[in-house]
Amino acid sequence: MKDLKLKKYALADLLLAAVKSEIDSQAVYAQVARQVKNAFLKERMEFLALEEGKHRKALEGFFSQRFPGQALTVPVKPVVPLPEIRFRDERVPLSEIFAQAMNAEQAAHDFYLQLADLFADDHEKKNLLLYFSMMEMGHYKLLDLEKDSLERLEEYGEEQEMIHVGP
Numbered sequence: 033m034k035d036l037k038l039k040k041y042a043l044a045d046l047l048l049a050a051v052k053s054e055i056d057s058q059a060v061y062a063q064v065a066r067q068v069k070n071a072f073l074k075e076r077m078e079f080l081a082l083e084e085g086k087h088r089k090a091l092e093g094f095f096s097q098r099f100p101g102q103a104l105t106v107p108v109k110p111v112v113p114l115p116e117i118r119f120r121d122e123r124v125p126l127s128e129i130f131a132q133a134m135n136a137e138q139a140a141h142d143f144y145l146q147l148a149d150l151f152a153d154d155h156e157k158k159n160l161l162l163y164f165s166m167m168e169m170g171h172y173k174l175l176d177l178e179k180d181s182l183e184r185l186e187e188y189g190e191e192q193e194m195i196h197v198g199p
Contacts, residue, residue, distance in 0.1 A: 061078075131179060
């Protein structure tokens with residue numbers, strides 16, 4: 033686990049970075065779900081998008097409780113550098129996008145685990161963040177399974193319409 037040294041950041045900035053990360057992940061999973069034709073993969077991506085949306089809403093509520101009256105303004109570039117999922121064109125194999133998503137999910141796991149430590153005084157919020165950490169690791173494992181399947185299809189050049197082509 034990479035030490036992100038979260039204590040050096042303002043708590044509001046950390047929560048806003050978490051919200052930004054969830055928004056970005058939700059958008060990527062929703063885009064992949066819209067573009068793949070494989071029903072099983074589509075369903076999994078829709079599930080992940082829904083999960084990230086739930087995390088975002090919970091974090092927004094968390095922010096409003098902790099900082100009442102402060103505007104929840106999601107930064108374009110958060111203070112904490114968390115990995116992004118990037119794809120430049122539609123020819124990027126979906127397995128490569130999944131590898132990036134796995135990296136982002138691992139980073140989110142580490143981030144929430146370390147962020148939870150900053151809430152020793154609030155057991156409810158600490159437990160919620162620990163739960164998010166576990167959920168992000170579950171997302172990582174789901175993506176890992178799908179990535180392995182996609183790599184096998186890509187390796188053998190099997191063509192299933194849009195199953196291994198990125199968004």
